Amino acid sequence: MADKVAEVTEAMKEVAVVEAEDDSQVKKGEEGSVYTSDTMGSDEAGEGTYRVPFKTVMKAMKHAKSEPFPPIYVDVKADSEAAKAGAKYELIAKAQLKKVTKLWLQEVKKEEKREKAEKEAEEAKLKRAEEARKITITMDTSLPAPKKIKLRQCTETRGVRVVVYGWVHRLRTQGKGLMFITLRDGTEFLQCVLAGEMCQTYDAVMLS
Numbered sequence: 001m002a003d004k005v006a007e008v009t010e011a012m013k014e015v016a017v018v019e020a021e022d023d024s025q026v027k028k029g030e031e032g033s034v035y036t037s038d039t040m041g042s043d044e045a046g047e048g049t050y051r052v053p054f055k056t057v058m059k060a061m062k063h064a065k066s067e068p069f070p071p072i073y074v075d076v077k078a079d080s081e082a083a084k085a086g087a088k089y090e091l092i093a094k095a096q097l098k099k100v101t102k103l104w105l106q107e108v109k110k111e112e113k114r115e116k117a118e119k120e121a122e123e124a125k126l127k128r129a130e131e132a133r134k135i136t137i138t139m140d141t142s143l144p145a146p147k148k149i150k151l152r153q154c155t156e157t158r159g160v161r162v163v164v165y166g167w168v169h170r171l172r173t174q175g176k177g178l179m180f181i182t183l184r185d186g187t188e189f190l191q192c193v194l195a196g197e198m199c200q201t202y203d204a205v206m207l208s
Contacts, residue, residue, distance in 0.1 A: 033071040034060040035089055050089070057092060061104040072097065125205065132202040151188035164190065171207055179204060 034048040035041075041055035048054050048063050053073075060072050073089035074096075076082045082090035139146075146163040154162075166185035173179050179194040194204060 033073055034063060034069075035073045036060050037075050037089070039075060053089075057096070057100045058104060058107070061100065062107075067101075069097075069101075128200075129202055129205045132200055132205045135197055135201050137198060137201055151183065151185045151190045154188070154190060166190070168207055173199070176200065179207075181207070 035050050035053035036048075036055065036057055036059070037053040038055060041053040043055045043059040046052055046054040046059070048060055054060050054063065057072055057074065061069055064070055072092045074092045076087055076090045080090055144161050146161045147157065149157055149162050149164060151164060151166060154164075164183065164185070166183040168181055169184040169189060170182035171179070177196055177199055179199045181192045181194065183190045183192055198204060
């Protein structure tokens with residue numbers, strides 16, 4: 001029993017020493033530093049801290065959002081002076097920093113291009129929507145009154161003028177004059193085709 005107590009006490013001392021070393025390493029890092037570790041880091045769950053590092057330098061740069069970047073630490077190399085001193089991290093090498101920065105800049109440009117395209121598409125959509133408000137579709141009163149049905153009743157009502165309601169399950173447009181919609185109402189699915197002015201009404205333009 002005494003031997004087991006001694007073993008536990010010794011283990012606790014070792015843990016305390018490791019924690020003390022860890023704390024000293026943390027203090028060695030510069031204020032605002034970002035830590036990465038290819039072996040124990042995570043880009044999804046990491047925080048960029050000494051104990052919860054990111055996995056990649058790219059993630060550290062994205063976390064910083066802009067240049068100049070804060071000091072970025074990476075895993076120590078086995079033969080480095082930092083490793084010999086017992087450190088877990090060392091400052092990223094200038095060559096590696098330059099290489100990843102170049103990749104990061106490419107990612108930034110791609111993101112800016114994507115955001116610009118999305119903004120232009122949204123502006124174009126709003127412009128079309130304003131123009132679409134001028135277009136109105138009315139029921140053709142010369143035809144028989146439509147019968148309201150559920151989508152599951154479509155097969156049995158072939159040849160009959162009907163009206164259906166539902167949610168847009170899938171939408172595909174082809175230019176400004178053709179639109180394919182998969183409609184659902186909880187009972188069945190129905191593929192609908194809109195053409196001409198039916199695609200250019202406000203409700204049609206704003207479908208998503």
